[in-house]
Amino acid sequence: MNGFLNIDKPQGLTSRSVVDHINRLLRERGLTRSTLPKVGHAGTLDPLATGVLVVAVGHATRLIELVQSQPKDYRGTFLFGKRSDTDDVAGQVVEGDTARATSISRAELDTALDGFRGRIEQVPPAFSAVRVAGRRAYKLARRGEAVEIPAKTIEIHRLDVVRFEPPELTLDIECGSGTYIRSLGRDLGELLNCGAVMSALVRTRIGPFEQSQAISISDFTAESVVSELLPCAVAAKHLPAYVCDESESASLSHGLSIVPRESAWQPANPDHPEVFAFVDSFGTLLAIGGWDHRWPELRPRLNLIAARGTEEIGNGS
Numbered sequence: 001m002n003g004f005l006n007i008d009k010p011q012g013l014t015s016r017s018v019v020d021h022i023n024r025l026l027r028e029r030g031l032t033r034s035t036l037p038k039v040g041h042a043g044t045l046d047p048l049a050t051g052v053l054v055v056a057v058g059h060a061t062r063l064i065e066l067v068q069s070q071p072k073d074y075r076g077t078f079l080f081g082k083r084s085d086t087d088d089v090a091g092q093v094v095e096g097d098t099a100r101a102t103s104i105s106r107a108e109l110d111t112a113l114d115g116f117r118g119r120i121e122q123v124p125p126a127f128s129a130v131r132v133a134g135r136r137a138y139k140l141a142r143r144g145e146a147v148e149i150p151a152k153t154i155e156i157h158r159l160d161v162v163r164f165e166p167p168e169l170t171l172d173i174e175c176g177s178g179t180y181i182r183s184l185g186r187d188l189g190e191l192l193n194c195g196a197v198m199s200a201l202v203r204t205r206i207g208p209f210e211q212s213q214a215i216s217i218s219d220f221t222a223e224s225v226v227s228e229l230l231p232c233a234v235a236a237k238h239l240p241a242y243v244c245d246e247s248e249s250a251s252l253s254h255g256l257s258i259v260p261r262e263s264a265w266q267p268a269n270p271d272h273p274e275v276f277a278f279v280d281s282f283g284t285l286l287a288i289g290g291w292d293h294r295w296p297e298l299r300p301r302l303n304l305i306a307a308r309g310t311e312e313i314g315n316g317s
Contacts, residue, residue: 002058003229070207096195
């Protein structure tokens with residue numbers, strides 16, 4: 001019972017409530033506290049947002065960071081001429097410069113958007129899960145405490161205008177990990193001197209997990225919650241794969257490095273070691289690792305065999 005669920009989250013639910021729902025379905029299968037697998041989600045979606053929420057079950061929870069680090073696609077809608085303490089319409093919304101919001105030209109918009117492509121600095125929203133002095137920013141903000149969050153570097157790979165009818169704008173966004181779409185709209189509104197809030201957000205992709213293949217949370221049952229599990233290997237599709245033989249799989253199960261069988265397996269750049277997916281002949285993900293440059297060896301760094309036991313190698317989980 002290891003793998004991922006590609007869930008199409010509806011508006012109004014928190015990511016945590018989706019995880020709780022999956023846990024309830026697993027318990028309906030007769031699982032007890034001692035046999036219930038771990039369940040977690042990769043990449044929080046606010047209640048306002050909809051779309052792809054990847055839920056990891058069992059040993060797949062160890063791959064959550066790998067999923068979160070992959071590029072994400074969003075479709076976001078923003079209203080110019082408004083501001084909010086949460087940077088979206090779910091917070092306390094106040095009027096900005098409404099006259100300016102309705103007079104923004106497409107040329108002005110395009111020029112402003114150019115400044116948000118590529119690697120940029122972004123300050124996360126005050127109402128976010130970012131930690132400030134060891135505490136979640138949103139908890140401090142809810143108590144009315146001043147929240148000062150330092151800017152961080154993010155990357156916007158693609159930023160396309162879908163519809164622009166002032167004061168409303170819809171964008172398609174492809175971005176790297178850690179990007180807050182609410183903050184993007186907020187900063188765009190400030191640059192255009194009118195303010196902006198996010199009014200809708202759909203996440204259409206995280207890495208290989210696409211909304212077109214996602215399943216509505218309401219369609220899951222105690223039976224389908226297991227049958228719809230995608231294998232752990234899906235999370236590593238973007239990585240170069242090293243196919244292990246039986247002896248290499250046994251070495252990995254003990255956390256040992258292996259000497260690659262093919263001389264072509266060399267790091268592309270010794271200063272930036274490649275990350276590999278170790279798989280068996282069935283395509284089952286065994287481990288994630290990279291080069292140990294002290295020796296010509298591949299070393300497992302996240303070992304799924306050790307987590308589940310070598311007797312399960314090749315079971316397709």
